[in-house]
Amino acid sequence: MIGFKDVTRIYDNMTALRKVNFGIGKGEFVYITGPSGAGKSTLLKLIYLAEKPDEGTISIAGWETDTLRESAIPYLRRNIGVVFQDFKLLVNRTVYDNIALALRIRGFGETEIKGRVQDALKLVGLRHKNDNFPAALSGGEQQRITIARAIVGEPTVLLADEPTGNLDVDNAAGIMKIFKEINAKGTTILIATHNRELFRNTGLRVLWFDNGNLVADKEG
Amino acid sequence: MIYSIKLALKSLWFEKWIHMLTVVTIGVGLFVLGLIFFSLYNIEGITSRLPERFSVTVFLSAGTGNREINQLRVRLREDPIVKRIKYISKEAALVELRTSLKDAAYILEGLDENPLLPSIEIRLKENGFDKKKVEGLINRLKSLRDVDDVVYGENLLGTIYTIRNAVKTISAGVILLFSMAIIFVCYSTVKILFYRRKEEIEIFKLLGATKGFIRLPFLIEGGTLGFLGGLLGGAGTYVLYRFINGTVISDFPILGVMHMPLGLVAALPAGGAILGIIGSTIALGRLKF
Incomplete structure (x- = not known):
């Protein structure tokens, strides 16, 4: 599903990722961890093509980044749901419109959008927040809306960057439960986090990064 | 959309x-x-x-015969920019002048013979109201043997x-x-x-x-x-x-x-x-x- 081959990413003179190699199969649940500046967020950005590798090749759901045309990037992104660390919700749109946006971009009709948005909101437990604006929601609720928006288009891969970073323990547990439910439906999930408690004793795969290097690939 | x-x-x-x-x-x-x-x-x-108001007057030489006048009329009617023509004999021209002079017509009393020349008044077609086309027509007319002079609103047209x-x-x-x-x-x-x-x-x-x-x-x-x-x-x-x-x-x-x-x-x-x-x-x- 996702493959990194000798991937290097350099910002000015700082190497964020150095000759990284790994592969992730369909339906896997993988954590990416490491200290701040280890290259976790960069790795996710490379997967959803917000950035391009300086060296090496990334393959995502059959697409190869080095041969991918600029005009094809939007179509690749539609296969990837992203839960951003800073949520990236549109403050002047309601919860419904924020989630529906992902489907409108894909050209879905309003009837189908309505059904899918309701399903996504049900999954994250916020059906009653349909008409609220993001500013009226708590951090945990905003995170759930971001997840709902990420999964509403039924992507094959779901990426989450520090999804529990700003949340209390209960909210974080709730969010992780949602991710497990999504993964159970066959979606490949990658979660970047520095919180080791999230994957301790889960038996799930963890990619350990330090200073841009993949230093370990083992079970949590 | x-x-x-x-x-x-x-x-x-x-x-x-x-x-x-x-x-x-x-x-x-x-x-x-x-x-x-x-x-x-x-x-x-x-x-x-403007073509409706614009006209070209061709003054014929004195003594131009009817045959030459008719030939010229035929020739003008065939011209692509000419809409219609009107022949004005020297007699008709004198009548017209007398009418236009109104109270001053007495100045013509002493004339022994009619000094005016017969003429043909030409009205142009709308598509012929073009400076080059008009000048072309004028040049063609001036080159004719029986034509004494051609008068048209040269300045107005310009x-x-x-x-x-x-x-x-x-x-x-x-x-x-x-x-x-x-x-x-x-x-x-x-x-x-x-x-x-x-x-x-x-x-x-x-x-x-x-x-x-x-x-x-x-x-x-x-x-x-x-x-x-x-x-x-x-x-x-x-x-x-x-x-x-x-x-x-x-x-x-x-x-x-x-x-x-x-x-x-x-x-x-x-x-x-x-x-x-x-x-x-x-x-x-x-x-x-």
Whole structure:
């Protein structure tokens, strides 16, 4: 599903990722961890093509980044749901419109959008927040809306960057439960986090990064 | 498409002050363009009616026989720019002169013989009212043996054409200048709106929006701004015309020949929309996203 081959990413003179190699199969649940500046967020950005590798090749759901045309990037992104660390919700749109946006971009009709948005909101437990604006929601609720928006288009891969970073323990547990439910439906999930408690004793795969290097690939 | 229209309308409402300013600016520009087209339309109208009043008089040499006169009449009738001809014998010319002199006709009393020459008055076709074509006809006539002289409104023809060409050239320049100004106004507005919505566009992109999806609302916005500006400019042009026709005309009756084609009023919003879309397209083409 996702493959990194000798991937290097350099910002000015700082190497964020150095000759990284790994592969992730369909339906896997993988954590990416490491200290701040280890290259976790960069790795996710490379997967959803917000950035391009300086060296090496990334393959995502059959697409190869080095041969991918600029005009094809939007179509690749539609296969990837992203839960951003800073949520990236549109403050002047309601919860419904924020989630529906992902489907409108894909050209879905309003009837189908309505059904899918309701399903996504049900999954994250916020059906009653349909008409609220993001500013009226708590951090945990905003995170759930971001997840709902990420999964509403039924992507094959779901990426989450520090999804529990700003949340209390209960909210974080709730969010992780949602991710497990999504993964159970066959979606490949990658979660970047520095919180080791999230994957301790889960038996799930963890990619350990330090200073841009993949230093370990083992079970949590 | 429907969602893009909704986005455009929402933006028009949320950024109403910028849009209002843009619409007024475009409206003023299109009002000026409307006036230019209005002037051009009327100048064309006036000049196209001139052939009806314009004539060429061919004076025949004294002693030209009937056979030669008839040959010349046949020849003129076959000319592609001649509409109709009228032969005026020297006797008829004298009668006409006497009539036109009215009370002063006594000055002709002492004449022993008629000094006037027979002539042929030529009226031109509308398509023949062209300086080069008229001069060509004059030269052909002057070269004929039986033609004594050819008289036509040489100065009038020259002046009309100079004025008409000058008006056309200046108008073309002003039209180009104002069209570019309107395009620039739309270009700048769309650029400002784009930067104001940069964060939103970034989110759109991350969710998989194509460039077309991102651009479409801006194109609709640009087109709508141009259209509204056109409505304003068209309304301004029409109101001015009604004002001239209703109030000013009593002091300047000459303005009564002016006419406002309704098609022009309708064309301004359409023209504005096209210029708006052009401005938006250029802006979006230059923006990196």
